[in-house]
Amino acid sequence: MEALKKKMLVIEDDIIMGMEMKEVLEDFGYEVSGVVASGDAAIAAAKHTRPDLILLDIRLKGSMSGIEVARAMRTFTDAPITFLTGYKNESTMSETQQIPGAYVLTKPVDFDELNNTLKRALGAKP
Numbered sequence: 001m002e003a004l005k006k007k008m009l010v011i012e013d014d015i016i017m018g019m020e021m022k023e024v025l026e027d028f029g030y031e032v033s034g035v036v037a038s039g040d041a042a043i044a045a046a047k048h049t050r051p052d053l054i055l056l057d058i059r060l061k062g063s064m065s066g067i068e069v070a071r072a073m074r075t076f077t078d079a080p081i082t083f084l085t086g087y088k089n090e091s092t093m094s095e096t097q098q099i100p101g102a103y104v105l106t107k108p109v110d111f112d113e114l115n116n117t118l119k120r121a122l123g124a125k126p
Helices: 015-028 039-049 066-073 090-097 111-121
Strands: 007-011 031-036 053-057 081-085 102-106
Touching (some): 066 090, 081 111, 090 102, 102 111
Parallel strands (some): 081 102
């Protein structure tokens, strides 16, 4: 009997990057339950699909940042969140550290590092 695949929600404002991430995650063996670009869509998708893991860009379409989305999500899920950012600065890092169960990777994404981080978030050895 095959183990159930872990469900991943991808939240990325760049649709091309989002689709590339979906393909990479599926190659890693994850089930991608959705790719969304805005904070409102992300919150709705997370409530609907109940992902095991969340891949979250810090800059999104719409009025919410990825950090604001993560704070909102923490009111209804404890799924690990891996932030992606091209803007790694002290302020951003400080804010992400305040989100329980969060990891941060910088763009461009190293896919081996991404895979290891996701495994670590799930409690598996990389």
